[in-house]
Amino acid sequence: MGFLIAIVVWAVTLAMAVPFVTQTWWMPESITTLGDEIDETFMWTLAGTGVIFLVAQFALGYTVWLFGRKSAGPASDSHGNNKLEILWTTAAAVIFVGLTFVGYSVWAETRFIEQKSMEPAEGRLIVEVTGQQFVWNMRYAGEDSQFGPTDINLIDDAAGNPVGLDRSGPGGSDDIMVPEMYVPVNREVEVVLKSKDVLHNFFVPELRIKLDTVPGLVGKLRFTPNKEGRFEIVCSELCGLGHYKMRSFLHVVTEQEYEDWLAEQASYLF
Amino acid sequence: MTEVEVSPEVAEYTEVHRHPEPKGFWSKYIFSVDHKVIGIQYLLLAVVAVFVGMALSLLVRLRLICPECSYPTLGTLFPVGAPEGVMTPEFYLAMLTMHGTVMVFMVLTTAPQGGFGNYFLPIQIGAADMAFPRLNMLSFWTTFVSFMLLMAAFVVEGGAPQTGWTGYPPLSAVPEATVPGIGQDLWLASIAVFCIASLLAALNFIVTILDLRAKGLTMMRLPLTCWTWFITAILGLLAFGVLLAAGVLLLMDRNVGTSFFVPGGLIVSDKQIDHSGGSPILWQHLFWFFGHPEVYIAILPGMGVTSHVLSTFARKTVFGYRAMVYAVIAIGLLGFVVWGHHMFVSGMSPYSAFVFSVLTMCIGVPSAIKTFNWIGTMWGGKIRFTSPMLYSIGFVSLFVSGGISGIFLGQPTIDLYFHDTYFVVAHFHLIMGVAAIFGMFAGLTFWFPKMFGRMMDERLSKIHFWLTFVGVYAIFGPMHYLGMLPHPRRYAEITGVDFLMEGGAAQLHLFITVAAVLTVLAQFLFLYNFVKGIYAGKVCTDPNPWEATTLEWAISSPPPHDNFGGKVPHVYRGAYDFSLGGAKRDFAMQCNDDRAVYGEPSAASGD
Numbered sequence: 063m064g065f066l067i068a069i070v071v072w073a074v075t076l077a078m079a080v081p082f083v084t085q086t087w088w089m090p091e092s093i094t095t096l097g098d099e100i101d102e103t104f105m106w107t108l109a110g111t112g113v114i115f116l117v118a119q120f121a122l123g124y125t126v127w128l129f130g131r132k133s134a135g136p137a138s139d140s141h142g143n144n145k146l147e148i149l150w151t152t153a154a155a156v157i158f159v160g161l162t163f164v165g166y167s168v169w170a171e172t173r174f175i176e177q178k179s180m181e182p183a184e185g186r187l188i189v190e191v192t193g194q195q196f197v198w199n200m201r202y203a204g205e206d207s208q209f210g211p212t213d214i215n216l217i218d219d220a221a222g223n224p225v226g227l228d229r230s231g232p233g234g235s236d237d238i239m240v241p242e243m244y245v246p247v248n249r250e251v252e253v254v255l256k257s258k259d260v261l262h263n264f265f266v267p268e269l270r271i272k273l274d275t276v277p278g279l280v281g282k283l284r285f286t287p288n289k290e291g292r293f294e295i296v297c298s299e300l301c302g303l304g305h306y307k308m309r310s311f312l313h314v315v316t317e318q319e320y321e322d323w324l325a326e327q328a329s330y331l332f
Numbered sequence: 333m334t335e336v337e338v339s340p341e342v343a344e345y346t347e348v349h350r351h352p353e354p355k356g357f358w359s360k361y362i363f364s365v366d367h368k369v370i371g372i373q374y375l376l377l378a379v380v381a382v383f384v385g386m387a388l389s390l391l392v393r394l395r396l397i398c399p400e401c402s403y404p405t406l407g408t409l410f411p412v413g414a415p416e417g418v419m420t421p422e423f424y425l426a427m428l429t430m431h432g433t434v435m436v437f438m439v440l441t442t443a444p445q446g447g448f449g450n451y452f453l454p455i456q457i458g459a460a461d462m463a464f465p466r467l468n469m470l471s472f473w474t475t476f477v478s479f480m481l482l483m484a485a486f487v488v489e490g491g492a493p494q495t496g497w498t499g500y501p502p503l504s505a506v507p508e509a510t511v512p513g514i515g516q517d518l519w520l521a522s523i524a525v526f527c528i529a530s531l532l533a534a535l536n537f538i539v540t541i542l543d544l545r546a547k548g549l550t551m552m553r554l555p556l557t558c559w560t561w562f563i564t565a566i567l568g569l570l571a572f573g574v575l576l577a578a579g580v581l582l583l584m585d586r587n588v589g590t591s592f593f594v595p596g597g598l599i600v601s602d603k604q605i606d607h608s609g610g611s612p613i614l615w616q617h618l619f620w621f622f623g624h625p626e627v628y629i630a631i632l633p634g635m636g637v638t639s640h641v642l643s644t645f646a647r648k649t650v651f652g653y654r655a656m657v658y659a660v661i662a663i664g665l666l667g668f669v670v671w672g673h674h675m676f677v678s679g680m681s682p683y684s685a686f687v688f689s690v691l692t693m694c695i696g697v698p699s700a701i702k703t704f705n706w707i708g709t710m711w712g713g714k715i716r717f718t719s720p721m722l723y724s725i726g727f728v729s730l731f732v733s734g735g736i737s738g739i740f741l742g743q744p745t746i747d748l749y750f751h752d753t754y755f756v757v758a759h760f761h762l763i764m765g766v767a768a769i770f771g772m773f774a775g776l777t778f779w780f781p782k783m784f785g786r787m788m789d790e791r792l793s794k795i796h797f798w799l800t801f802v803g804v805y806a807i808f809g810p811m812h813y814l815g816m817l818p819h820p821r822r823y824a825e826i827t828g829v830d831f832l833m834e835g836g837a838a839q840l841h842l843f844i845t846v847a848a849v850l851t852v853l854a855q856f857l858f859l860y861n862f863v864k865g866i867y868a869g870k871v872c873t874d875p876n877p878w879e880a881t882t883l884e885w886a887i888s889s890p891p892p893h894d895n896f897g898g899k900v901p902h903v904y905r906g907a908y909d910f911s912l913g914g915a916k917r918d919f920a921m922q923c924n925d926d927r928a929v930y931g932e933p934s935a936a937s938g939d
Contacts, residue, residue, distance in 0.1 A: 064715060064717065067717075067722070067725060070798075070801070070802065071729050074729075074801075074802065074809070075729075075733075077805070077809060078733065078805070081813055082812075086813070087813035087814070087816045087817055087835060087836060087840070088817075089749070089816055089817075089818065100745055100748065100749065103745050103746060104740070104746050104749070107739060107740055107743065107746060108740075110739075111736045111737075111739045114700075114736065115732065115733070115736045118703055118707075118732045119729060119732060119733075121707050122725070122728055122732070125710045125711050126710060126715065128711075129646065129710055129711065129712065129713045129714065129715050130715040134714055134715075135714070136714060137646065137647040137648045137712065137713045137714040137910060137918065138648065138713075138911065139648075139649075139911055139912060139913050140648070140649075140651070140712055141649055141651070141652075141653070142651045142653070142705070142708065143652075143708070146704075147652055147655055147701070147704065147705075150700065150701070150704045151697060151700065151701055151704075154696060154697050154700035154701075155694075155696075155697045158693040158696035158697060158700075158739060159690060159693045159694065162686070162689045162690050162693050162742075162743060165743050165744075165745035165746065166686060166689075166745065168745045169682070169685060169686075169748075172745075173685070173744075174682060174683070195509065195600070195601070214599065214604065217599050217602070218602065219602045220602070258598065258599045258600075259502065259506075259509055259598055259599060259600045260500075260501075260503040260506070260509050261500055261502070261503065261612060263677065265820070267749070267817075267818050267831060270749045271748045271749075272677050272748060272749075272751060272752075273677050273679065274678050274679045275679075276612055276613065276678070276679040277597070277598055277612065278595030278597070278610075278611070279595075279613075279679050281679050294829060294831055296820055296829060297820070298751070298752045298753070298820045298821075299500075299752060300425070300496050300500070300822045301503060302494070302503060302510055303420075303422045303425060303494065303510070303511070303824075304421070305421075305425075305823065305824070306421065306822075306823035306824045306825055306826070306828060306829075307828045309828060309829065
């Protein structure tokens with residue numbers, strides 16, 4: 063019986079672990095250097111915990127097998143082993159707590175963003191993303207780089223004004239509202255996250271980052287995509303019956319394509 | 333009930349005894365104040381709830397592999413949620429919400445603590461009952477009311493709530509944002525009532541363990557089961573009060589126009605909502621301040637049972653008993669300061685993440701101690717492969733598998749990717765769900781002969797173990813891979829997401845669903861074994877069939893009404909004295925003095 067348990071424990075352990083080694087079901091390729099760093103943190107964690115996982119499951123199976131044999135001697139009168147206990151505890155503490163420090167700079171880079179300013183820094187593109195059941199609304203400041211004022215009483219989905227933009231306000235006349243996001247490759251993008259109704263979550267797997275959109279709060283994420291392509295934006299916080307189909311796209315294009323797209327969108331305004 | 337030897341002291345004690353053995357059906361089986369009857373009531377409630385919860389999970393699984401499939405019976409039962417038998421996305425969310433709520437509250441919280449704790453804590457410490465028997469009865473029946481309220485949500489107009497077991501506002505607070513109806517209100521009322529019941533129970537447990545221990549039973553001689561019930565009760569006392577408050581506030585937001593959790597300026601379906609000034613994140617803080625300790629409320633008793641059973645059937649004392657006690661205390665303490673790791677991407681201040689992350693990682697340390705000591709307990713033993721032993725070994729394996737993924741999720745950087753994906757679903761199901769349930773299987777098969785005076789069929793239990801152990805790994809292992817894709821949680825279907833369709837999510841879902849159906853079928857084997865055991869199991873006249881050491885094995889099976897016949901047992905030793913050098917047998921019961929263990933054969937007592 064002990065041997066059978068050992069074999070089954072080892073078998074399920076391997077079955078769990080192998081796809082992580084062969085990477086059969088895996089993350090899509092990262093499109094930011096920040097994403098690469100997150101992947102690196104993940105791989106360190108995978109290596110560290112992988113060793114502990116394999117060792118613990120192997121030890122469990124081996125112990126059950128060894129001391130479950132009919133030929134095993136009488137049980138010992140041992141009450142523990144302080145030296146081993148302290149050694150194991152220290153090792154676990156160093157690995158587990160150490161891992162926190164490995165990835166923390168990446169967290170700081172992503173999330174320690176100065177919360178006040180809406181003014182774009184040199185070359186940084188700001189896109190305002192407003193979630194609502196069950197669509198994403200993207201707003202660009204337009205040529206003047208200034209977002210127009212919004213008024214809750216102007217919100218009218220049917221009339222194509224989902225965020226209540228006041229076109230007559232300062233900087234409001236050239237704001238661009240679109241359902242999908244276009245950004246130029248290799249330029250820093252700041253996404254300003256808002257919600258009209260309930261919680262949503264802005265998540266692009268290739269960027270490796272997500273953040274809830276919270277009504278009443280403004281959230282910010284920054285990233286610099288370094289690969290062109292079309293990537294899915296999905297909602298990652300339960301927002302109601304249409305949660306699973308709340309989707310949009312992030313298009314990373316060349317600087318020229320971006321300018322052309324922007325000009326085309328602006329041309330619809332007047 | 334067995335005859336109890338009546339001495340003059342016993343006669344006197346019985347006279348002043350707080351509750352003499354009841355005679356009528358109602359006072360004996362329904363509104364009983366006997367902790368043993370109440371324990372079984374809790375267990376039966378959990379058995380009913382677990383089958384409800386499993387049925388709900390099957391519906392969830394079925395919709396995931398085939399959103400458009402029709403199940404005519406379902407259409408008859410739920411004409412609105414499943415018109416012509418086809419489950420709507422709303423229905424999917426309702427099933428998912430109720431699955432989580434039923435399992436977390438009515439199964440994982442009731443059975444390990446209310447069930448086994450109620451039945452065996454007083455006996456293991458040598459007491460005649462809990463400290464407050466009437467309060468104990470009130471706790472159970474309050475829990476029962478809570479369960480009924482929750483079930484009522486299925487049948488009201490609008491159906492069960494669809495906001496997940498976490499019930500995040502504004503979705504849960506603003507009726508316009510989801511299907512309107514009182515399902516969510518019933519859900520909240522149920523939770524609030526459940527909190528009250530759990531608070532009463534927690535007080536009772538704490539007082540009992542502090543005040544009613546037998547002579548000689550110091551804290552450091554307590555069975556580890558008692559330690560885990562003790563710490564669990566403290567967690568319950570501190571956590572449920574907060575959830576109760578949060579639940580009442582959310583009920584008020586829904587019904588009397590307050591705005592604790594709803595900010596101003598909400599626009600739902602192009603209509604302004606009349607609320608102002610609340611914070612959705614406040615709910616998350618309150619909820620997880622309860623929610624994280626709740627994880628340990630579910631799993632700690634399972635850890636206790638595992639330690640107890642491993643030691644008993646390895647015929648060896650617990651490896652590092654003190655370290656085990658300190659580890660449980662450390663897990664309990666740390667459990668209260670890590671709630672923020674559920675909220676790394678909630679919009680809460682990013683600066684707090686480091687603290688929550690480091691503290692979370694610290695929980696890995698006592699967890700590692702426990703795992704090491706469980707293996708250490710078996711090392712050098714002489715293992716007997718009874719069914720409770722198999723379940724306990726399974727518990728250790730599942731605890732490791734479920735715990736290790738927590739090291740990923742506890743790091744905010746990695747959580748940015750994995751938060752709210754199936755990786756999380758896999759993580760908490762393995763550790764809080766099935767590991768805890770393996771602890772219950774171990775407890776049930778271990779204590780069954782004591783509770784019912786009969787044995788469950790060992791062969792059936794073992795077949796059930798193998799099917800379930802492989803089954804749960806087949807269900808929850810692949811969910812990690814879904815999380816890698818990364819598959820977001822709570823998606824009613826995957827057809828609209830390219831990276832899921834192209835990444836092979838459909839095939840993984842199919843595999844998981846097949847495994848889930850088979851594993852659920854295997855549970856009927858256990859149910860059959862359990863019910864058959866009560867009525868037709870092999871009669872077990874030996875009060876101590878497992879040759880165990882703690883006090884419950886010193887009295888007859890099932891135990892008499894007042895447990896020890898009016899006497900207070902004397903405890904001479906720790907809870908796990910196995911294979912002592914020079915002893916007559918390979919175990920020494922806690923009520924055996926040294927003479928009984930080593931000395932003249934005629935002096936043996938307690939068996």
